[in-house]
Amino acid sequence: MRPLHRRLLSGLLVLLLLAAAISWLRRPQPVMVTLQTVANGKVEASIANTRAGSVEACQRAKMAPIMGGRIEYVGVKEGDRVKAGQVLMRLWNEDQQAQAGLASAQLEAVRRRVSEICTAADSAAREAERSRKLAEQGFVSTGREEVVRMEADAKRAACETARAEVKSSDARLASVRIEQRRTVLIAPFAGTVAKIVGEVGEYTMPSPPGIATPPAIDLIDDSCLYVKAPMDEVDAPRLAAGQAVRISLDALPGKTFEGRVRRIAPYVSAVEKQARTVDIEVDFGRPEEALGHLLVGYSADVEVVLASRENVLRIPTAAILEGNRVLVLRPADSKLEERKIKPGLANWEYTEVLEGLTAGEQIVTSQERAGVKAGVLAKAEEEAAK
Known part of the structure; x- marks a missing residue:
C-alpha cells in the first residue's frame, strides 16, 4: 500500500505544481508606462503665432523713378552701403x-x-x-x-x-x-542696397496703377530690425503693447532672443484660404545681439508671455487627458488610478496644478499606449529595464 500511497501523493504534488505554474503564467502582466514625477517649477501662460513671421527692417524703400526713361547712370552695386542723399541711379x-x-x-x-x-x-x-x-x-x-x-x-x-x-x-x-529730380533716385536714408533691377542703357518706368512691377532699387536700413508675426484672431483680446516675447528663428536653432510687443494691428487680416490673423510687431530686447546675427527676411516665431508664476506645482501638459484627468501610479499596489485635477496657468509644455496632486507623486505621460487605463498594473520603463 505504501508504494501506491507515495505514487498518489507524487501525482497530487505534480498537479498542484502544474496548477500553480498555469496560475502564475496567467497572472495579469503590468503595462509598461513612462512616468513623470510631480514637482515644483516655473509655469508661463503664452500664445504663439499661427504662421511664421519674418524679420523686418525699420526702414525699407523700394524705389522707382517718378517718370520712365533710359538708365544712364547706376552709382551702386547690390550689397553696397550708401549714405543719405547719395545719388543711386539717374535716367537720361x-x-x-x-x-x-x-x-x-x-x-x-x-x-x-x-x-x-x-x-x-x-x-x-x-x-x-x-x-x-x-x-x-x-x-x-x-x-x-x-x-x-x-x-x-x-x-x-x-x-x-x-x-x-x-x-x-x-x-x-x-x-x-x-x-530733373524726377529722373534721379536719391537715397532717403543710410542703408544697404538689397536689389537693383535694370542696367545702364535699359529702359525703366514706374509701376502703373494696380500693376506691381519690381522696384528699380530696394534699399534697406538694417541698423534697426523688428519681427512682424501673425497671431490668431481669438488671441487678439489678450495681446497688449509691452508684453514680453521670446523670439526664435529657423536660421539659428537653439538660440532665443528676448523682445517686447510694440504694436498691434488695429484690424484683422483675412487672407483667402488662411485663418484670420492680427499682425503684431516685436522689438528686440537687446538690439545689439540681433544686429550681429540676423538678416532681413529671416523667418521668425514669437511666443508672447501673458503671465508667469515661479515655484508652483506643475505637470507636463501632454499628460492631461480630456476633462482635466491624469493617471497616477499608486505605489502601494502598482496600479493606475484616475485623478481629476484643477489646472491653473498653462502652455504647450507645462500646466500648473492647483488641486488634485501632491509633489512626489508619479503620473503617466504615455497614455496613448495600448492597455494604459485606470485600474491596471503598471511598471515604469526604467524599472523594466532593470
Whole structure:
C-alpha cells in the first residue's frame, strides 16, 4: 500500500505544481508606462503665432523713378552701403539739362536788364526831384516839370515789371530743376542696397496703377530690425503693447532672443484660404545681439508671455487627458488610478496644478499606449529595464 500511497501523493504534488505554474503564467502582466514625477517649477501662460513671421527692417524703400526713361547712370552695386542723399541711379535727362541751362541764361539776362532799367529809373527819379525844385523857384515851367515826373514814374514801373520778370524766370528755373529730380533716385536714408533691377542703357518706368512691377532699387536700413508675426484672431483680446516675447528663428536653432510687443494691428487680416490673423510687431530686447546675427527676411516665431508664476506645482501638459484627468501610479499596489485635477496657468509644455496632486507623486505621460487605463498594473520603463 505504501508504494501506491507515495505514487498518489507524487501525482497530487505534480498537479498542484502544474496548477500553480498555469496560475502564475496567467497572472495579469503590468503595462509598461513612462512616468513623470510631480514637482515644483516655473509655469508661463503664452500664445504663439499661427504662421511664421519674418524679420523686418525699420526702414525699407523700394524705389522707382517718378517718370520712365533710359538708365544712364547706376552709382551702386547690390550689397553696397550708401549714405543719405547719395545719388543711386539717374535716367537720361540731357533735354532737361538743356532746358535748365536756357532758363538759367534767361534769368541772368533778366537780372542784368533789371539792373539797367532800375538804374535808369533811379536817375529819372532824381531828375524829377530837381525839376520840381526848379519849378517851385520858377526856373522851369510846370508843364516841363510834369513831363519829367511822368517819365520817372514810367521808368519806375518798368523797373518793377523787370523785377517781376526775375521772379518768373527764377520760378521757371526751379521748375526745370524739379523736373530733373524726377529722373534721379536719391537715397532717403543710410542703408544697404538689397536689389537693383535694370542696367545702364535699359529702359525703366514706374509701376502703373494696380500693376506691381519690381522696384528699380530696394534699399534697406538694417541698423534697426523688428519681427512682424501673425497671431490668431481669438488671441487678439489678450495681446497688449509691452508684453514680453521670446523670439526664435529657423536660421539659428537653439538660440532665443528676448523682445517686447510694440504694436498691434488695429484690424484683422483675412487672407483667402488662411485663418484670420492680427499682425503684431516685436522689438528686440537687446538690439545689439540681433544686429550681429540676423538678416532681413529671416523667418521668425514669437511666443508672447501673458503671465508667469515661479515655484508652483506643475505637470507636463501632454499628460492631461480630456476633462482635466491624469493617471497616477499608486505605489502601494502598482496600479493606475484616475485623478481629476484643477489646472491653473498653462502652455504647450507645462500646466500648473492647483488641486488634485501632491509633489512626489508619479503620473503617466504615455497614455496613448495600448492597455494604459485606470485600474491596471503598471511598471515604469526604467524599472523594466532593470
